[in-house]
Amino acid sequence: MTDSDRRWLNAAALLAERGRPLSRPNPAVGCVLVKDGRVVGRGWTQPGGRPHAEAMALAAAGAAARGASAYVTLEPCAHQSERGPCCARLLREAGVARVVVGCGDPDPRTAGDGVAMLREAGIAVVEAECAASRASLAGYLMRAESGRPFVTLKLALSIDGCIATASGESQWITGAEARAHTHLERARHDAILVGGGTLRTDRPRLDVRLPGLGTRSPERWVLSRSPAPDGWHRLSDPADLSPLASAQYLFVEGGAQTAAAFLAADHVDRLLVYCAPIVIGGGRPGIADIGLGALAGAHGRWKFADRRMLGADTLEVYARTR
Amino acid sequence: MTDSDRRWLNAAALLAERGRPLSRPNPAVGCVLVKDGRVVGRGWTQPGGRPHAEAMALAAAGAAARGASAYVTLEPCAHQSERGPCCARLLREAGVARVVVGCGDPDPRTAGDGVAMLREAGIAVVEAECAASRASLAGYLMRAESGRPFVTLKLALSIDGCIATASGESQWITGAEARAHTHLERARHDAILVGGGTLRTDRPRLDVRLPGLGTRSPERWVLSRSPAPDGWHRLSDPADLSPLASAQYLFVEGGAQTAAAFLAADHVDRLLVYCAPIVIGGGRPGIADIGLGALAGAHGRWKFADRRMLGADTLEVYARTR
Known part of the structure; x- marks a missing residue:
């Protein structure tokens, strides 16, 4: 991970704050899409937990998402829901070239499957240990890890x-x-x-x-x-x-x-x-x-x-x- | 008083700290002599209260004191002592051109007479209200003002x-x-x-x-x-x-x-x-x-x-x- 990667992840963590605490029961996630050094889309988890941050950022970017890097504070979800497709699939379908993940998702329905789905689709994935991402997810992680x-x-x-x-x-x-x-x-x-x-x-x-x-x-x-x-x-x-x-x-x-x-x-x-x-x-x-x-x-x-x-x-x- | 004056006075106040608390019963004073933007002498009150800061700085500067500006945290003393001549006289005899004083001396033996003696000798005097000078003299001023x-x-x-x-x-x-x-x-x-x-x-x-x-x-x-x-x-x-x-x-x-x-x-x-x-x-x-x-x-x-x-x-x- 480069210094630039870290700065974009920190920016995503700040965006995530906008979803706190209304995203519950979902985590408050932030996402930034960057192409050629420019932000082409931003998103954060909406009240009630949907749409997810990635879906919001992709909708904002439209066609510009193709070839972009996605910075996401939490591993994109791998589980289809009745409320929408999973984010790993959305990122793949939008043609995102690279995904930098701030923190793995302990949810057993994702827990590594999100990263695996992206890699299977040929997308480069960086699994960062990002303190700002973890801090922005403190409540979600505490729930998942300590109930x-x-x-x-x-x-x-x-x-x-x-x-x-x-x-x-x-x-x-x-x-x-x-x-x-x-x-x-x-x-x-x-x-x-x-x-x-x-x-x-x-x-x-x-x-x-x-x-x-x-x-x-x-x-x-x-x-x-x-x-x-x-x-x-x-x-x-x-x-x-x-x-x-x-x-x-x-x-x-x-x-x-x-x-x-x-x-x-x-x-x-x-x-x-x-x-x-x-x-x-x-x-x-x-x-x-x-x-x-x-x-x-x-x-x-x-x-x-x-x-x-x-x-x-x-x-x-x-x-x-x- | 210029910004440059204030910086030199602050430097004099830091020097004064070196005399604290050993200068008692005298105040811990600091003095900087500056000519053409360069320090030509520095001094602070010695243990037991003598020599004074001005005397130390003038001794360090020697002939270079002529035409210099003196920055002193406390008004130079106007009273002759059996332990040496007063500082206002020393400054005059050394040919100092200008004196910037951080704080007036409440000692009734000086109390404005130091500044008056300098002005009578044709020396330009700036009476500053310098917070750093006052802070460095807190104990002396409290004694003089509140006993x-x-x-x-x-x-x-x-x-x-x-x-x-x-x-x-x-x-x-x-x-x-x-x-x-x-x-x-x-x-x-x-x-x-x-x-x-x-x-x-x-x-x-x-x-x-x-x-x-x-x-x-x-x-x-x-x-x-x-x-x-x-x-x-x-x-x-x-x-x-x-x-x-x-x-x-x-x-x-x-x-x-x-x-x-x-x-x-x-x-x-x-x-x-x-x-x-x-x-x-x-x-x-x-x-x-x-x-x-x-x-x-x-x-x-x-x-x-x-x-x-x-x-x-x-x-x-x-x-x-x-």
């Missing part, structure tokens, strides 16, 4: 790690930009969860209040032993995420007990820490007891992944090392 | 703001690079302080264990109502820093009660937060109660100032807004 959604835990903390004053005042720790960013993150998730205490105390709406994204509010879940109120789903144990059967991405928003319960179950894949430039001092900590014994057990589990300023606040992203 | 040292509070925290596990295990939160950086910061301070609890529990040496900087260990202070052990000084109340009579820079290393006491007294000017990529969960918080009432009172007091990675850890610096 659960990819879980992000969000925290909004003071410098000293508090989510509220000692008396419980918590609105607001972070500023308007950070809170808007949280709404954007909500829109990237299928499901959102808070603890029963937070639900009773704060009565959060947990919806997406950003212009144009109002319809993207995720399914609301509560971690509780009591029945969930109307419009809410209930999870009773963070160690068993099977009730979240269709979700690829779960967003956990707190409070401290819920955060701790997910961490103790080792069911957090990504930490999103919004840190405000304030000191509370003796306030309520953001994460309750997670059953850590020795300090050594805390090291090596998280890796700094990304950071940005949001107004006066800092967003820091940590990824679980596995 | 106390510039106070840095250091915290080594987990992502969730803890300094130890619930059982008190605290070695180590951060990695080797962050701990080495703490030693470097110690070497930049006149005095270092911990609380009585930390002294009894950890028996910290609080010295500088970096090659070549072993002699730079600051004076050790303990915040306590009991007498200080041998080799230690005692402070009884963070609201009254007068016992630290000669220190320009005080480094507060904890623990949580001591951090809170200094914050409650509003005697912290700079926060140095070493954040490790670990989650402790239900551990010991880094800052105890600071008497914050409403959350609104926490906002607007701190401004993000700087950040760097130290191995896997992040150092974040916040400055008190005043």
Whole structure:
């Protein structure tokens, strides 16, 4: 794979983001068709999972697809569906000359058959190990490999790690930009969860209040032993995420007990820490007891992944090392 | 002041750092002499406060100082001392053509007289408001203006703001690079302080264990109502820093009660937060109660100032807004 291949794959991974999370139960895939160094077609998985990214890109390219290279974040599917022909066949029929695949598809109906079908048709295939492709498929891959959604835990903390004053005042720790960013993150998730205490105390709406994204509010879940109120789903144990059967991405928003319960179950894949430039001092900590014994057990589990300023606040992203 | 002037002043401010903190009781000043775009002399305040930065730079430049521009972080002194002539006179006698001053000297023996003496001698003087100069003189200016040292509070925290596990295990939160950086910061301070609890529990040496900087260990202070052990000084109340009579820079290393006491007294000017990529969960918080009432009172007091990675850890610096 050349540097140029990698750049086109990264571009495809960015396109894939447009399908997240509406593509469920299908993966959110991105596809770029390139001929003579020019993009002749782009596509991403449409809401509900069809058409696929390759079908969209091929439709956009038309006859220009002949002889082009296709960059796809996920291995093209090899299984015919009642909703349309498989993508490996579409690529062959369009006369694509070369396919660069960012990540193999663990779906047993494809799992290598997509690549094999392309090669049988005389198409050159590069199987890349593309980090951006894998990252854009995190929820789909987690479902396929571990049977659960990819879980992000969000925290909004003071410098000293508090989510509220000692008396419980918590609105607001972070500023308007950070809170808007949280709404954007909500829109990237299928499901959102808070603890029963937070639900009773704060009565959060947990919806997406950003212009144009109002319809993207995720399914609301509560971690509780009591029945969930109307419009809410209930999870009773963070160690068993099977009730979240269709979700690829779960967003956990707190409070401290819920955060701790997910961490103790080792069911957090990504930490999103919004840190405000304030000191509370003796306030309520953001994460309750997670059953850590020795300090050594805390090291090596998280890796700094990304950071940005949001107004006066800092967003820091940590990824679980596995 | 031109962009070029600002760059030379910034260079002088970096030189000034070499005199910190050994220049006490004098300010740590930096001086650059520039002629025809070339540096012809550099100097900084020597240990004990003499020779001054200007005297060092003029000695280095010799005859080349004639017609040069002098960039000095602090207004040249106007008062003769038994330890040598004043710098305004030295600059005049050396035939310097122009002096750019980063910051006026609040010392009543100078306080504008240095600039006046230069102008009377026909030397062009630019009185700049140079942030880098002021920052490099933070301790001196705080002493002159508020009668106390510039106070840095250091915290080594987990992502969730803890300094130890619930059982008190605290070695180590951060990695080797962050701990080495703490030693470097110690070497930049006149005095270092911990609380009585930390002294009894950890028996910290609080010295500088970096090659070549072993002699730079600051004076050790303990915040306590009991007498200080041998080799230690005692402070009884963070609201009254007068016992630290000669220190320009005080480094507060904890623990949580001591951090809170200094914050409650509003005697912290700079926060140095070493954040490790670990989650402790239900551990010991880094800052105890600071008497914050409403959350609104926490906002607007701190401004993000700087950040760097130290191995896997992040150092974040916040400055008190005043």
